Amino acid sequence: GAGVSQxxxxxxxxxxxxxxxxxxxxxxxxxxxxxxxxLGQGLEFLIYFQGNSAPDKSGLPSDxxxxxxxxxxxxxLTIQRTQQExxxxxxxxSSLGGTGVYNSPLHFGNGTRLTVT
Amino acid sequence: GQQVMQIPQYQHVQEGEDFTTYCNSSTTLSNIQWYxxxxxxxxxxxxxxxxxxxxxxxxxxxxxxxxxxxxxSLHITATQTxxxxxxxCAGGAEDRLxxxxxxxxxxxx
Numbered sequence: 001g002a003g004v005s006q007x008x009x010x011x012x013x014x015x016x017x018x019x020x021x022x023x024x025x026x027x028x029x030x031x032x033x034x035x036x037x038x039l040g041q042g043l044e045f046l047i048y049f050q051g052n053s054a055p056d057k058s059g060l061p062s063d064x065x066x067x068x069x070x071x072x073x074x075x076x077l078t079i080q081r082t083q084q085e086x087x088x089x090x091x092x093x094s095s096l097g098g099t100g101v102y103n104s105p106l107h108f109g110n111g112t113r114l115t116v117t
Numbered sequence: 118g119q120q121v122m123q124i125p126q127y128q129h130v131q132e133g134e135d136f137t138t139y140c141n142s143s144t145t146l147s148n149i150q151w152y153x154x155x156x157x158x159x160x161x162x163x164x165x166x167x168x169x170x171x172x173x174x175x176x177x178x179x180x181x182x183x184x185x186x187x188x189x190s191l192h193i194t195a196t197q198t199x200x201x202x203x204x205x206c207a208g209g210a211e212d213r214l215x216x217x218x219x220x221x222x223x224x225x226x
Contacts, residue, residue: 035216042218043160043205056213091159103148103167103209108159 002026004109006092012115013082021077021112023092031097032075033106034067038088046090049075050097082116089113121208123217130196131225138220140189140206148209149182149189154219155202198224 005024013019025032034046045059049069060066064083069075079086089111095104120143130136140149148167152160164173166182166189173180179192193200203219 033214040221043216045216093160103165105150105162105165106152106160106207106214107162110159 004092004094004107006090006109006112008112009110010113010115012117015084015116016081018078018080019082019114021079021090021092021114023075023077023094023109025073025075025092025094026107027073029094029096029107030072031095031104032069033093033095034075034077035091035093036061036088037091037111043091046077079114082114084116087114087116121206121215121217123204123206123220125220126218127221127223129223129225130200132196132198134196135192135194136196136222137190137192138204138222140191140208140217142187142208142215144187144208144210146186146208146210149186150207150209150214151180151189151191152205152207153202154205158202160205196224198226200224 007022030051032049036044036046047054047060047067048056051072052069064080067077091108091111093106093108095106122141124139128136148165150165151163153163154160164180169186170184171182177194181190201224203221205216205219207214207216
């Protein structure tokens with residue numbers, strides 16, 4: 001079946017502009033995660049959704065970052081007034097979720113590589 | 118808060134040799150997951166361990182979960198060039214899945 005789909009795969013934007021990153025999870029997966037990965041670095045947790053609600057927003061770096069999920073499916077991560085330090089690969093993952101959500105393996109998309117010039 | 122540490126961060130391994138990478142948590146975990154990320158790729162799920170002292174094998178890979186459910190290891194035998202990449206562990210607890218920073222493995226032919 002189809003995996004996690006992210007778009008765009010690459011995004012180059014000017015400093016100060018807003019960007020929207022999209023994630024289509026695996027059908028039936030109720031949990032959705034956003035991570036950020038800088039070159040050669042580990043995975044930085046941003047936010048997690050269970051259905052349409054976000055129980056854990058603790059990883060969002062600043063109020064310029066926001067995310068939403070609609071219909072328990074597609075999610076968008078929005079970065080307002082982008083800065084150069086926002087340049088990274090943004091990874092989305094989904095899992096079956098439900099009870100013991102942190103027990104479910106994550107399925108990652110290919111990521112969106114964001115470059116802020 | 119929950120922290121997961123991986124050691125070492127980097128390894129250079131001669132093709133054909135064995136190596137081990139370790140994962141340690143500051144708190145007791147409900148499960149540990151291992152992922153592999155190839156250069157330029159995204160993390161791919163390898164395995165999940167849930168029981169104290171559990172050992173699972175996948176061909177040349179052996180995964181262990183410690184008795185106290187606070188540490189784990191991944192041992193790879195007869196390393197091949199296809200083993201290159203970064204290996205992440207992720208510790209699951211009540212309210213979080215915490216990833217370690219990864220162990221980047223370079224294979225020397």
